[in-house]
Amino acid sequence: MEDDMNTCLHPCPLVFDLDGTLIDSAPDIRAAVNEVLAENGLPALTLAEVHGFIGGGVEVLWRKIIAAKGLSPEDHARYVAAFLTRYEAATGLSALYPGVTEALETLATRGHALAICTNKPLEPARAVLRKTGLDGFFRVVIGGDSLPVKKPDPAPVQAALAALGADPLRPDGIYIGDSEYDASAALAAGVPFFLFTEGYRHLPVEEMTHHTSFSDFKNLPSLVEKLRD
């Protein structure tokens, strides 16, 4: 399903999602979740289960775990707090998707200003960007706790675009992500959504609103180039 926003001024600002887009961080999230579960005498989650729960940030992650495993909702805040104490250090199992660094280098060289807009809290986001060597690319990082609202609300994407100098009345730029949260936020922010198909989406590609999709980062620079006006 394609939207009708098909142009952007060049080199336009580019805002990237993090988990499931630039970085496969589910193994670290799973390890930290399973430590909290083990501490509470509860069985571990599989990687596939964790993929299904990522996208909405930490509070949503634990709401989904509680619902799926029949745990007590009263323990939500306690699980979230225990998870957060581990999140910043949980970077050792995270890996960049192939071609990410090269694509960012190409886009930065072409003059695109780059930002991150993630539902991951800011400090864990900064930690994994440092660990994977990506931190130098981004002028702005908006985390899940940077604003009072998270994606799918458009405000974090709009804040990232504004910080890169985009005109709020005619938002110019592209949002690149992997999930339904990302697609909805981009649509509501009024910018084209580029869908990376290899992340943690829950729907088939054809059921997600997107301008274009890609499965390999080596194709991203040319897709961005095509979106000229």
Ligand SMILES: O=C(O)COP(=O)(O)O
């Ligand atoms: O950590 C999450 O739940 C989502 O993070 P993302 O917005 O970078 O995909």
